[in-house]
Amino acid sequence: MTSSITNNKNTRHNSLRNGPDASGHFGIHGGRFVAETLMPLMLELEEAYNIAKADPAFQKELAYYLQHYVGRPSPLWHAKRLSAHLGGAQIFLKREELNHTGSHKLNNVMGQILLARRMGKTRIVAETGAGQHGVATATVCALFGLECEIYMGATDVERQKPNVFRMHLLGAKVHPVTAGAGTLKDAMNEAMRDWVANVENTYFLVGTVAGPHPYPAMVRDFQSVIGTEARTQIIEQTDRLPDAVIAAIGGGSNAMGIFHPFLDDSEVPLYGVEAAGLGLDSGKTAASISRGAPGVLHGNRTYLLQDDHGQITEAHSISAGLDYPGIGPEHSWLHDIGRVNYVSATDTQALEAFQTLTRLEGIIPALESSHAVAYASVLAPKMTTEQNIIVNLSGRGDKDVPTVAAHLGVTL
Amino acid sequence: MSRIKTCFDRLKAEGRGALIPYLEAFDPDRDTSLELLKQMPEAGADLIEVGVPFSDPSADGPTIQLAAQRGLKAGATLAGTLELVSAFRTSNDHTPIILMGYYNPIYRYGMERFCQDAHKAGVDGVIIVDLPPEEASELAPYAKAVGLDMITLTAPTTPDARLKHILKEASGFVYYVSITGITGTRSASEEQLKTALARLRSATDIPVVAGFGINTPEQARTAASISDGAVVASAIIKAMAATFEDGKATSKSIPTALEKIRSLAAAIRK
Ligand SMILES: Cc1ncc(COP(=O)(O)O)c(C=O)c1O
Numbered sequence: 001m002t003s004s005i006t007n008n009k010n011t012r013h014n015s016l017r018n019g020p021d022a023s024g025h026f027g028i029h030g031g032r033f034v035a036e037t038l039m040p041l042m043l044e045l046e047e048a049y050n051i052a053k054a055d056p057a058f059q060k061e062l063a064y065y066l067q068h069y070v071g072r073p074s075p076l077w078h079a080k081r082l083s084a085h086l087g088g089a090q091i092f093l094k095r096e097e098l099n100h101t102g103s104h105k106l107n108n109v110m111g112q113i114l115l116a117r118r119m120g121k122t123r124i125v126a127e128t129g130a131g132q133h134g135v136a137t138a139t140v141c142a143l144f145g146l147e148c149e150i151y152m153g154a155t156d157v158e159r160q161k162p163n164v165f166r167m168h169l170l171g172a173k174v175h176p177v178t179a180g181a182g183t184l185k186d187a188m189n190e191a192m193r194d195w196v197a198n199v200e201n202t203y204f205l206v207g208t209v210a211g212p213h214p215y216p217a218m219v220r221d222f223q224s225v226i227g228t229e230a231r232t233q234i235i236e237q238t239d240r241l242p243d244a245v246i247a248a249i250g251g252g253s254n255a256m257g258i259f260h261p262f263l264d265d266s267e268v269p270l271y272g273v274e275a276a277g278l279g280l281d282s283g284k285t286a287a288s289i290s291r292g293a294p295g296v297l298h299g300n301r302t303y304l305l306q307d308d309h310g311q312i313t314e315a316h317s318i319s320a321g322l323d324y325p326g327i328g329p330e331h332s333w334l335h336d337i338g339r340v341n342y343v344s345a346t347d348t349q350a351l352e353a354f355q356t357l358t359r360l361e362g363i364i365p366a367l368e369s370s371h372a373v374a375y376a377s378v379l380a381p382k383m384t385t386e387q388n389i390i391v392n393l394s395g396r397g398d399k400d401v402p403t404v405a406a407h408l409g410v411t412l
Numbered sequence: 413m414s415r416i417k418t419c420f421d422r423l424k425a426e427g428r429g430a431l432i433p434y435l436e437a438f439d440p441d442r443d444t445s446l447e448l449l450k451q452m453p454e455a456g457a458d459l460i461e462v463g464v465p466f467s468d469p470s471a472d473g474p475t476i477q478l479a480a481q482r483g484l485k486a487g488a489t490l491a492g493t494l495e496l497v498s499a500f501r502t503s504n505d506h507t508p509i510i511l512m513g514y515y516n517p518i519y520r521y522g523m524e525r526f527c528q529d530a531h532k533a534g535v536d537g538v539i540i541v542d543l544p545p546e547e548a549s550e551l552a553p554y555a556k557a558v559g560l561d562m563i564t565l566t567a568p569t570t571p572d573a574r575l576k577h578i579l580k581e582a583s584g585f586v587y588y589v590s591i592t593g594i595t596g597t598r599s600a601s602e603e604q605l606k607t608a609l610a611r612l613r614s615a616t617d618i619p620v621v622a623g624f625g626i627n628t629p630e631q632a633r634t635a636a637s638i639s640d641g642a643v644v645a646s647a648i649i650k651a652m653a654a655t656f657e658d659g660k661a662t663s664k665s666i667p668t669a670l671e672k673i674r675s676l677a678a679a680i681r682k
Contacts, residue, residue, distance in 0.1 A: 023546060033515060033542045035471045037567035037592050040574060179477060180467070189470040196471065197593035199569055296515045296542065297468060309489040310520030311467040 016263040016339060019330060024213020024300075026333035032212040033296045037196050046214040048119050053221065058118070062111055069143070070099050070106050072225065076233035076390070081360040089243060089383035091376055093363070093393045094230045094258060103366065103395030104226060104254040105136040105207060111222035112205050113140040121203035123147040127191040129156055129184035129250065130321030130368065131163025132395055133207030138172035148172040151191040154182035156320045163399050181314040184250075184324045188298050208251025209328030212299030216256075216328050223257025230390055231261050238388050244379060246271045247392035248371040249342070250286075250321045252328035254394035259340060269341065272331060273375040275317035276344035286315035288327040289335050289342040302329040318347035318403065319367035321395075345374035351407055353377055354397060366395030367403065415508040415536045416561055416584045419459055420619045420640060429636030430458035431680050432621060433673050434512065434645030436479035437462055437496055438488035444661040445483075448652075448669055449500050453507045455670040456677020461539070461643060464493045464513030471541045473596035475646040475653070482659055490517040490526070494533040501534035510537040510563060510584075524554045531558035537584045539563045545578045552581075563587050566612060566620075568604070575615040585619040588612060588639065590626075596646030599625035605638045629679030636680045648672050 019026045024046075032042050052058040066072040075098065079091045096104040116124060124146050128134030134150040141148035150167055154176040157164050167174050180186040195204040206215045209223070227245075234242050245262055247255035249272045262268045274287035285291055288303045295304040297312055305313045305325035315325040334340040345353070350367055353374035358364045365373055369392070376391045383389070397404070405412050413421075423430050433452055438445050452460055465483035469476060490513075497509050511530065518526050518540065530538065538560060543551065548562060555562045561584025566575060569592055579586060588608060590600035600608075605622060612620045622635045623643030635642035651672045655664040 031547050032544065033547055034544060035541050035567070035589075036544055036565040036578075037471075037569050037589060039544045039546070040567075040569045040571055185468065189468050192470045193473070193594045197597065199592050293520075296519055298470070299542070301519075304516075306516065306520065308520070309491070310517035311484065312516070313467075 017260060019333065020213060020217055024217070026330045027336055028294065029302050029329035029332040030213055030216060030300050032299060033301065034212045034299045035196060037199065041199055042212050049115060049214050049218050052115050052118055058114065061114055065110050065114070066107070066225065070110055072099070073229045074098050076230055076237065078237065079361050082357060083380070085356070085360055086377055086380040088380040088385065089387040089389045090385065091380060092234060092237070092242070092388060092390045094226060094390055096226060096254065096392060096394050097363070097365065097369070097396035101132070101136045101139050102398065103132040103136070104223060104257060105133045106139070107225055107257065108207065108219045108222040108253060109133070109136040109140050109205060112218070113144060116203035116205065117144060119203065121201060123149070123198065123202045124205050125149045125151065125191050125194045125202055126205040126207060127184065127187040128152050128207060129187070129323055130319065130366070131156065131160040131167065131399065132321060134172070134174070135163050135166050135170070137205050138167045138170035141172060142170045149194060150174045151177055151187040151194065153184060153187045154178045156183055156187070159403055160320055160399055161402065183315070183320070185312065185315070192298070208253040209256045209330060210251045210298060210300060210302070210326060216300065216330055219253050220256045220260055220330060223253050224260045226254065226257040226392065227259060227261035230258055234388065234390055241265055241268050242390045243383065243387040244269050244271060244389040246273060246372045246376050246379070246389060248273045248322060248368050248394060249327060249331065250324050250368060251326070252331045254392050256328060256330055258390070258392045263339060270339065271375060271379070272340050272342045273371045274342060274344045275319060275322035275371055276346040277316040279346055280344060284316035286317040286322050286324060287344045288325060289332065290344055292325070294332070297326055300329045302326050302332040303335070318350060318407070319371065321366070321368040322371065343375055345371040349374035351404065354404060363393070364397040365393055366397045367400045369394045370397070414559060414561065414584070415506060416459070419508050420585065423458060428680060429639060430621065430641030431456055431632065431636065431673070431677050432459045432461055432641050432643040433457045433648055433676070434461040434463060434643060436476065436483050436649060437464060437493040438483035438486040439479045439649070440482045440656055440659055440661050441486045442492065442496065444665060446496055446499055448666050449496065450503060451666065451670055452673060453504060455673040457507065457673060459508040459510060459641070461510045461512045461645070462493060462497065464490055464511055464517060466514040466517060469514065471594055473594040473646065475596040475650050478653065479649050490521050494529055494535070497533040497535050508536040509534060510539060511535050512539040513541070515540050515543045518551070523551045527551070527554035527558050527560050531560055535560065537561035537563050539565065539587055541565070545581070565589055568592050568608060572611060572615070575611060579616040582616055582618055585621055585640065586612060586616055587643070588620055588622045589624050590622045591624050593624070595624055597625065599627065599631060602634050602638070605635060609638050629675050632676045633679040633682060642680065644676055
């Protein structure tokens with residue numbers, strides 16, 4: 001055990017942490033499926049990122065902002081009342097909701113904005129679902145005085161009003177996207193259209209581990225701070241590795257961030273929780289791995305919700321941040337090789353978990369994160385009280401209060 | 413010899429560039445799009461691009477987005493689009509047909525099966541917007557086996573060294589996306605086109621056509637004189653869509669599209 005605790009460097013030949021390959025593929029997934037106009041930019045971005053990544057000055061600058069602006073490290077909280085309530089494994093919450101702006105999104109945004117500045121870009125575009133990524137992006141644009149354009153599905157603009165107003169306050173321009181169902185997928189299309197038309201001065205700040213290479217790898221790297229901290233913290237608190245790690249999956253960035261430093265700990269089961277929506281077989285779901293098939297969208301190959309003719313279908317989840325018909329390509333690969341278990345939680349289970357955690361621990365989780373808590377509520381009772389589970393609490397739920405109230409029949 | 417090569421050789425002998433109108437399959441319904449397709453050559457189309465509707469056309473502007481939505485609503489699929497081309501071929505065996513679309517419907521259909529069926533249907537080339545040369549090797553052998561040209565896209569952002577590299581394997585013709593942007597928005601200037609074509613000519617010997625942002629007969633004439641052909645999409649679709657009532661074709665729809673094509677063709681032949 002000691003050896004696997006200390007031997008966590010991804011220098012091993014057979015490490016699962018070495019992906020992607022040189023052209024950005026994770027198995028059959030990933031890659032760079034973009035229009036030629038963007039292709040030279042992808043190559044330029046990859047080069048710029050590789051140089052920055054290897055530059056101690058860049059790492060030092062990032063560490064500075066993570067500590068003093070984002071507020072890292074985030075605590076690992078032993079949720080004793082929730083654990084007792086579930087009557088099984090001990091639940092440890094990785095408190096990403098305590099980051100500035102209220103979610104894990106800022107970890108990635110901080111990294112990419114520093115890169116965009118190094119690349120001399122002056123205008124930032126981003127897509128957002130729940131608005132957490134949009135808020136995080138608008139925040140750093142305010143911090144560094146950069147022009148900020150956020151694309152957000154019209155449906156999401158409606159159900160995430162507090163975040164839309166926050167973005168306005170931060171000086172960003174929010175463009176509601178009416179195409180399709182007006183959710184994250186459509187916002188992503190529109191952000192890509194803006195980018196292709198403004199390649200000269202614009203940086204596309206992707207909010208999850210999706211998109212063309214190098215985004216999936218880069219966003220994962222920036223989010224891996226979650227897992228690196230959590231791994232150290234759980235060992236400090238319990239003297240050993242955890243018996244399970246659970247995270248919710250929209251595009252998959254908070255999950256990839258917490259999983260990656262554990263990938264080579266083969267004795268640690270990892271669970272990615274997709275949003276089942278109204279149920280996996282209801283036709284109203286966002287579970288791309290459980291109910292999708294490999295395909296190409298938004299610059300990468302991955303599991304996608306689609307019909308028999310290759311048309312992408314609309315996802316559904318109560319949580320805007322999970323309402324996406326795809327998943328990051330590295331997850332698709334981890335599914336194919338069987339390293340991570342992809343499971344799901346329904347809207348109803350998430351709502352229940354939202355309320356349970358709030359009452360028992362005084363922590364209001366984001367509806368996205370509530371899916372991870374919901375699966376922990378299924379898994380923990382099947383384990384012993386000596387076993388430990390880390391749940392990634394990716395964000396706080398203030399933004400979801402209106403949605404939850406509506407579902408509980410309460411008029412605010 | 414392929415239809416594409418025969419076509420460009422003939423145009424070269426005539427001393428003019430090609431007019432390449434675009435039509436979205438099943439927009440606004442199958443029969444209207446088939447009828448329009450059949451009448452396009454007569455109106456002056458030298459080659460025809462047939463758009464395969466996709467749910468997420470991220471490189472397209474509002475006009476083609478809406479056309480794709482109408483097509484999908486009318487039941488468009490990749491198989492249905494191939495069937496449209498088959499039907500066209502019963503009365504026309506010389507006008508090259510190029511399918512333009514996104515990769516996922518093709519990937520889902522099956523790469524080998526797609527190339528074989530496209531060839532059987534009478535398709536001559538494919539332009540796949542989101543399949544750059546770096547990813548195209550998984551499809552290319554199947555296309556090559558049946559003589560289907562995979563048209564290489566180039567853009568203002570493509571550096572010279574990359575142009576040379578990606579055009580080494582190019583077949584049929586080269587498509588120059590003349591602006592950085594999406595379809596149906598801005599247009600390139602004559603100067604910009606000239607500079608770009610000089611770059612392209614030094615990287616390839618096969619015909620180069622320009623597309624994106626070509627709307628008026630004047631622009632088509634300029635583009636087709638500098639390059640070897642002008643692709644016009646949004647302008648034709650927009651004119652036709654203006655005749656729709658509740659998203660449905662009217663008696664004016666096909667004549668309006670053909671009128672637009674005739675005016676473009678006349679300008680190119682001036
Ligand atoms: C709090 C929170 N958690 C999770 C997600 C899902 O994204 P990802 O899967 O990339 O972590 C979001 C997205 O908006 C979010 O806001």
